[in-house]
Amino acid sequence: MNKKTIAQPAHDAHSAAFTIFSLPSPSRWRICLLIIALICSAAFIFKALAAVNLTSLWNDELSTVEKSFQPSLSFLIDYLRTDVHPPFYYVILWLTGKIFGETVMVLRSFSWVAYVIGCAAISAAAWSYQKSSVASICALLLSCSIPFTVSYSVEGKAYAFLFALISIALVFRLRVIQNKTNSRYLYILTYAAVGLTHYYGLGLLIVQTLIDGFRKKKSPFFLWLLSSSTAKPLDVNQLRILD
Helix, strand or coil: CHHHHHHHHHHHHHHHHHHHHCCCHHHHHHHHHHHHHHHHHHHHHHHHHHCCCCCCCCHHHHHHHHHHCCCCHHHHHHHHCCCCCCCHHHHHHHHHHHHHCCCHHHHHHHHHHHHHHHHHHHHHHHHHHHCCHHHHHHHHHHHHHCHHHHHHCCCCCCHHHHHHHHHHHHHHHHHHHCCCCCHHHHHHHHHHHHHCCCHHHHHHHHHHHHHHHHCCCCCCHHHHHHCCCCCCCCCHHHHHHHC
């Protein structure tokens, strides 16, 4: 009985491999390419993690440290009153520093975690839009490998956090279009968080909302977002018209 138990995992692995290679050629190549894409995505993510503590802080990161790692929240708010940037990123980073320590590793790891969340959200948005594992994995690989996101993932600045929030807002926007319950309020909250993180994100989402508004005869999303919960639901088939 022990021999059967020990041999079972190897037998299962052999069966899985046999099942893949017994598929028709197009399906087999598709699975292999998707596995390669997942491996490449993981390589980009963990390569960024390995680079988190390789270099010393540069000027902008030192500015982030000066703003965020204040002795108390009241000191932080007083300091940010003279700063032109919105405060949300610095408050969240201050809280993270108090929990995990005010170190270079924590500063940059915060950006790395935001980078991973943003990539996962982009992948989820692709799945929500296409209901396709191919689209979802390809979106994950592209978002992981873009030079800007890779660079931001090891930088103690707000951009990786902004990328994560915008990606999450995209997911909720698609869920609103698909008439998912309560997604409208989550989208508005994420929208507010983006605006309180950086003016670039606020501008991007305002432009997106204005585009929906100008196209409202074809796109009831803008009116539905601002109307009561009794508004007519949007047909999912209109997604392609919207984007």
